[in-house]
Amino acid sequence: MPERLLLQHLRPYAGRYALGCGFLALASLCALAIPWMVKRAIEALEAGSAAGELQGYVAIILALAAAHGLVRLGSRFAILGGGQAVEFDLRNTLYGHLQKLSLGFYQTHRTGDLMSRASNDLSAVKLLVGFGALSLMATTITFVGTLVAMLAIDPRLTLYAMAPYPLLILLAKRFNSTVHRQSQAVQEQLGALSAQAHENLTGMTVVRAYTMEAGELRHFQRLNAEYLARSLRLARTQAAFSPLLGLIAGIGTLTILWIGGAAVAEKRITLGSFVAFNAYLAHLAWPTIALGWTLSIVRRGLAAMGRIAEILSVEPEFRDAADAVEIAPHVRNAAIEFRNLSFAYEGRGPALRNVTLTIPAGSTLAVVGPTGSGKSTLGALVPRLIDPPPGTLFIGGRDVRGIRLESLRRAVGYVPQDPFLFSRSLRENLALADDAADGKRLAEVARVAGLAEEIEGFLHGWETVVGERGLTVSGGQRQRAALARALLADPPILILDDAFANVDAAKEMEILHALSQVLRGRTTLIITHRLKAAREADWIVVLGEGRIVEQGPHDALIERGGLYARLWRIQQLEEEISRA
């Protein structure tokens, strides 16, 4: 699977690699021709022929050297450049794919881990398709070429010189699997280490407040020590194996020195041939020595590709069906209907049970209920952050699963309970829905969200960069920024998930007031714990353990004397007590 995926990404650059291969062959030819010329030159010297002949060889060698340099350069540009192109494509593909994966995926994969795949693993793949490929091809070509040249000089000597190589292949195989196992163990440990460090650094507020530093350090140290142990295990294998290749190449040379030397002595071959033979063997030595390195690049690269393929093979949960329809951005009839909807997160009991509910177009629905009763789940289903079962959720009379995802999300403005801001400027954060939004429009949504004055008050105004995750603005400012950016898209449907939890009551009233004009004609779902805000809604739904336990307008619910009435009384009572 990873191999196939890799090939798929290599295919567009087949031409480049072929070209590189051609260059490599030429380079190899030049490299082989030089010792041949040296051989001829020495033979000429031995024969004591004219100086002119020697100079001829010298000139040829110089020319070959220049040509060698050039084609060598060509091969590197072609193949390394090709590798970089593959990396480029793969990175784009990976990012593009990640963008298609849903909330569920991001909740089960840690950011640290994804980052390590997208950066470390990708580099390992680049090494494989760049230097690894280059080195593999060069090794093959050099081996074949050198073998031919050696056979041309003396087949018997060649046989002797090659004798240790089968052993080499055997060893390489053994080594290969050991290294694979050990380097996988190292990578895994690195993943664990980086995940812990990442989490510690992001949770520093808590680490600090709860004086966890020493314990965290101990934990890190344990992971760190294990990483060291695993790396050293790998280092031992590599230390034993890599010089072994040099040894085997050296034994070839030794054989030639001994048997070939005897052959020269017996005048079966010339001294020139002997020298050339030696040079050829030396040619083999380098790729042989580098073989260990190349193999580990290949192994690591393939393992890394496997980890990347794992992500790429995660099917996006939501794919537009072939017959999915657009809903115009300003749909008139944006009624929302839940039909006997049940939903459960993986490994958990149902979060919503048999919810049947209609929010008529242009009306406002408030959802209240205890912590964990499924309110946010209900809200997140509408823009399909999580996927409703087929036939349970309808917008404008159409099953949301049959609406093109992009058009659905453009139609739904969603303010999450725990908003995330990018560490970009406030302007960019508010203009997410429309990069081209002008200052007037931005100021307008900021005003409605009750944020305008504060932005003006900031030292850098609209250009204030909000820090990682928006943590350098106050909690309430973050929530209101999230509201403003949702309003900017001017969506016909608006979902506010506890959007004023961190905003003071006065501000909330002010915002709700400003919103009430903006909300006219929009279908709105307000999730809240403050019943004062719920009271204004056209219809109120009370959720309890995933079920609708009561619904109706405020007064009816009060009259009914159920959960809502009780919650209301609690809030009223507290006011009463305090007023007394």
Place this chain on the structure above:
Amino acid sequence: MRSHVGANQADGHEDELLGKAYDSRLVARLWEATRAYRRVVLVSAFLFFPIAALELLQPYLLKVAIDSHILRADWGGLTGVAGVFLLTLAGLYALRALQSYLMQLTGQRIMHDLRHRLFAHAQKMDAAFFDKNPVGRLMTRILNDVEAVSDMFGSGVVAILGDLVTVAGVVAVMLAMNWRLALVTFALVPVLAVSAAYFRGQARDAYRGLRTRLARLNAFLQENLQGMTVIQLFCREGAEQRAFVALNSDYRRAQFRSTVYDASLYAVVEAIGSAAVALLLWYGGGQIWEGVLTFGGLVAFIEYTNRFFLPIRDLGAKYAVMQAAMASSERIFGLLDLEPGIRSGAAAARSEAPPIIEFKNVWFAYEGDEWVLSDCSFRVAAGERVALVGITGAGKTTIARLLNRSYEVARGKVLVGGLDVSEWDLTALRRRVGLVPQDVFLFTGSVEANLRLAADGAVRRDALERAAAVANARGFIESLPEGFGYEIKERGANLSQGQRQLLAIARALVYNPAVLVLDEATSSVDPESEALIQDAMERLLEGRTSLVIAHRLSTVQRADRVLVLHRGRVSEEGTHAELLRRGGLYSRLYELQCGR
């Protein structure tokens, strides 16, 4: 460049701090870092001498074999030489294996140590530091920079030393064997030097560009992964993909540029090596005619020439390793040199009794003179329960942060138990002052581990359960598939927001501090649970000093006293009823909330 890279641009700039491949100040510090392993370093460096000697011996053996035995058909002598050759091979294998392991050992150990130091250092840094340094950047220090330094020990600097030894040996042997011929070979060295200097300079610039772009690319990626839901909700996939592709192709271009110079250097050095062989043949041929040089000598010389150029050819790669290591160690030491802006005092808690809290004319700004608190003063008596209210952005969270000394005040004093927080031992202070932050952060791991946090094994399970019950979290925890053993995902993603808050409260109760600061701890909790928590806490807060920050006035009114924060200072204070009577900001807020 789009401005959103702003925050990461700093990283980019920092990554551009890349210059020399050798910086004596940094090298001195790295040398210092090897202190514990110095013997190993010295042994592995020393091993170069026997390795180089054996390597140099091989061509010489070849010469002896040709001149004294092959050309004289002396089979016995040849066998003897071959035997010696075999010995050199065996010796080389053993020495190289040993050296390779020792080098890795040093490299890995140094990596281990530096990681430890960086992580430990990060634990000491204050909040202002984390405001300025994105997590991604710190991760780069701990993962990649440290690795670059370790590479230097594993393959860079030590190998360069080895190469120097080899080259010096080759030069010496060549000069000794035939200095004229040696000089002919060296005639090409100036050409080599000039081209190497040129390409290397270019390669360095290219490499610098490469680092910067990679840092940008990764910062972008990291943030977008975290904010993926927002991207999808706003249908920004297209725009973000375009931005990503732009960064990616920037990176690719920089990478290719770097390849061009590296490859050119490599090719040029190799061509010069071959040219040197040609020169040798030409000049050596003449010498053979004159009878000054033997065939064996010529062959050995050709071998030596190869061994002279080989390390020089690979120098480019090793130079890059060195350069990366220097740049990385500069950043690592830069981070290690940053003193925490907040230094711990030495005072420990003087008694177990709940302390008094006092702000005396405190001035504070996150940035420059954008004052968040200006001349803010208030006092919370021992065991008193005080509520802090104020409009959003007024600085309530800031007060909470100053209390456990996450930030340092600019002017004035924060006193806990009558002692300036700067005199407190930080750990002792934070043991006394427990904070439930506004942004709940849960760790991946079980519910139980999240409740225990620093307490480790010291807290009994039933104490956890009791705390969970007070925080009204016990019910939902027990309904989870594995109860207290339920695995929480990154940042608590598989719990509802309110449930996360309940856990955060329970965790503070397990921590059992003398001062409890609740920063909007129940903002996302339903009124009923909130009332239940309030009732249960009533008992718990007895005998503790507590500061409760809340927007919901229903939370506030149970407090003994209310402080109203406005325009950077406490503008009103008193009991709920007094404040209502006074008719100031508080009563306005209150009336608004009660809708009358």
